[in-house]
Amino acid sequence: MSNPQHNLTSQPQVPLPSPRRMLVTSALPYANGQIHIGHLVEYVQTDIWVRFQRLRGHEVHYVCADDTHGTPIMLRAEQEGISPQALITKVWQEHKRDFDAFQISFDNYYTTDSPENKTLASAIYLQLREAGLIEKRTIEQAYDPVKEMFLPDRFIKGNCPKCNAADQYGDSCEKCGATYAPTDLLNPYSVVSGATPIRKASEHYFFKLSDPRCETFLREWTQVKTPLQVEARNKMKEWVGEAGESKLSDWDISRDAPYFGFEIPDAPGKYFYVWLDAPIGYYASFLNYCQQKGLDFEDWVRPNTTTEQYHFIGKDILYFHTLFWPATLHFSGYRTPTNIFAHGFLTVDGEKMSKSRGTLISAQSVIETGFNPEWLRYYFATKLNASMEDLDLNLQDFIARVNSDLIGKYVNIASRSAGFLIKHFAGQVNDGAMSHVLLQQIRAASEPIATLYEEREFAKALRLVMELADMVNAFVDEQKPWDLAKDPAHKAALHTVCSVTLEAFRALSLYLKPVLPHVAINVEQFLNLPPQQWHDIAVPLNSKHPVRPYQHLMSRVEASQIDALVSANQ
Numbered sequence: 001m002s003n004p005q006h007n008l009t010s011q012p013q014v015p016l017p018s019p020r021r022m023l024v025t026s027a028l029p030y031a032n033g034q035i036h037i038g039h040l041v042e043y044v045q046t047d048i049w050v051r052f053q054r055l056r057g058h059e060v061h062y063v064c065a066d067d068t069h070g071t072p073i074m075l076r077a078e079q080e081g082i083s084p085q086a087l088i089t090k091v092w093q094e095h096k097r098d099f100d101a102f103q104i105s106f107d108n109y110y111t112t113d114s115p116e117n118k119t120l121a122s123a124i125y126l127q128l129r130e131a132g133l134i135e136k137r138t139i140e141q142a143y144d145p146v147k148e149m150f151l152p153d154r155f156i157k158g159n160c161p162k163c164n165a166a167d168q169y170g171d172s173c174e175k176c177g178a179t180y181a182p183t184d185l186l187n188p189y190s191v192v193s194g195a196t197p198i199r200k201a202s203e204h205y206f207f208k209l210s211d212p213r214c215e216t217f218l219r220e221w222t223q224v225k226t227p228l229q230v231e232a233r234n235k236m237k238e239w240v241g242e243a244g245e246s247k248l249s250d251w252d253i254s255r256d257a258p259y260f261g262f263e264i265p266d267a268p269g270k271y272f273y274v275w276l277d278a279p280i281g282y283y284a285s286f287l288n289y290c291q292q293k294g295l296d297f298e299d300w301v302r303p304n305t306t307t308e309q310y311h312f313i314g315k316d317i318l319y320f321h322t323l324f325w326p327a328t329l330h331f332s333g334y335r336t337p338t339n340i341f342a343h344g345f346l347t348v349d350g351e352k353m354s355k356s357r358g359t360l361i362s363a364q365s366v367i368e369t370g371f372n373p374e375w376l377r378y379y380f381a382t383k384l385n386a387s388m389e390d391l392d393l394n395l396q397d398f399i400a401r402v403n404s405d406l407i408g409k410y411v412n413i414a415s416r417s418a419g420f421l422i423k424h425f426a427g428q429v430n431d432g433a434m435s436h437v438l439l440q441q442i443r444a445a446s447e448p449i450a451t452l453y454e455e456r457e458f459a460k461a462l463r464l465v466m467e468l469a470d471m472v473n474a475f476v477d478e479q480k481p482w483d484l485a486k487d488p489a490h491k492a493a494l495h496t497v498c499s500v501t502l503e504a505f506r507a508l509s510l511y512l513k514p515v516l517p518h519v520a521i522n523v524e525q526f527l528n529l530p531p532q533q534w535h536d537i538a539v540p541l542n543s544k545h546p547v548r549p550y551q552h553l554m555s556r557v558e559a560s561q562i563d564a565l566v567s568a569n570q
C-alpha cells in the first residue's frame, strides 16, 4: 500500500472513477417493420447511459443487431416477392438510418442472420446437449394442410368461443377480452391460406429448464446474484418458485421447415426457434465487432471475467432475458449478464399508441417533418427512471417542456452572455471569475448528477440540471449585463458576469451531453474546447482560448410541427 499522505497530495480535484469495461446492448428490433417512438424510448435510454459511461472514461462497447429470423419474416418476404435475405437487408438499412438520425451511438449494428451467429448458436446448442439439457419430444401442433406448414398462434384466427366475434386471434378476443387456447376457437382458419388447420405431430427439441440444475441456478441468479429491479425480482420469484416447487417448463427451441433461420446441427429440417438465436445475436454482433477492433472476445464472455455485461430491454421480454438467456449462457460455459434493465411502455397523451389517432409515430416521420430528434431525446430523458413504469409522451407538455427547459432556460444562458464577451472582451473570459461561488455550486453537483445517470434516474438528473439553470438565469437577471454594458465604468463587472455565465453554460452543457450529443458538439466548437469528458468539469474556460461568436444552438418547437407529425402518421 502506498503512503496515504502521498495519495492526498496527488489526488486530482475530481476523483476519477476506476475505468470499468462494459458490454451494453439494447433489445434487437425485429426486421419486420419500422422503428417507431415506442422503440426509441429504449434506444435513447441505453444511448444516454452508454454516452454517460464513455464520458466517465470507461471502456464501453454498445452493440445491437436486427432480429431477422422466424415465420413472420419468411411470410412477409414471400408476400413482397423477395427473398428473406433481401427483405432483411432492406429493413436493416431503414433501421440504421433511423438510429443514426436519433444519434444512437452503436459501436456495431449487425444482423442475427450472420455467420458468427450461426456458429455461436450451434456451438451453444451442442454444449447444452452435451450437458444433458436438450430433449427430443413429439408434440401436436396446428398445421396448415394447404400451405404445408405449422402455424404459430398468431397465424390462426377464428370466432371467439365466448362471444362469437369473428376474426379473433388464437390467444384472446379483442371484442370481449376473453383469453383461451387456439384450439378453443370456433371455425378456426389459417391466416396464411384460409384453410382449416389440422393437428399434426412432429418431433421438437426442448431446453430442459425444468432440470433441477436449471432451477437451482436460476433461483440463485435471479434472487441472490443479480441486483435485478424489484419488479423483475418479484416476477422471477413467481416464475421460478421456491425450492422444490418445479414451476419452470421446458422450452421448445425448434421449429419445423419451412422456417427462416438456422438449421439445428444433426437435425435436418429442424430450425432454431428465433428466440434461441436472437439473444445469441448480442454476442455475434460483439464477436463481429471484436474481430474488426482486435478485441479479445473470449476475455469478455467467459466466467470469471472482470468485464460487465448489461442488457436494456422492454418489460415484455423479461422472461427471455432473465430465465432463458442466463440459463443458455451458464450451461454452455459462458458468463452471465451483470444485470438486466427493463423499462416500461410508451403511451401518447395517456393512451396506447394508435395508428388511427396518428400517435404510432415512426422515427422516419419525425425526421421527415423536420423535427429535431434531440427534442425527443430530452423529453424521454425527463420521463425516464430506473423502474418499469410506463411513461407518457404528452404532446402539449412536450412543447412546453422543450421550449421552457431547453430554449428558455438552457440555450438562453449562452445567447444572453456570449455577445458581450465577444464584443467587449475579444471572447476572453476573466480567469479570476472562474472560482465564483455560483460556479462552485454548479461544479459541486457533478457527482450527484453522475450518480443519477449511473442509476438510470435520468428524470431526476435533468431536474437537478434545470435547477442549476434556474440559478444561472436568476444570476443574470440580478446582474443585468445589458445595463452594465452601457457604462464603461462597469466594464470589470460586466466581464465577471459574462465569464461566470458562460462557464456555467459550459458546465450545464457537459451535464446534458449524454442527452444532447449534437448540441454538445456545437457548444464545444463555440466555446473553443476539445471534446469534454466528465472530469473536465474541474477545468474551467480559459482566457487563452477565446470563445467564438455564438451560433444558434436549437430552435423552439412549434405547435404546428406536432400537428404535422400527427397527420403524417394517420
Ligand SMILES: [Zn+2]
Binding pocket: 160, 161, 162, 163, 164, 165, 173, 174, 175, 176, 177, 178
Ligand atoms: Zn369474444
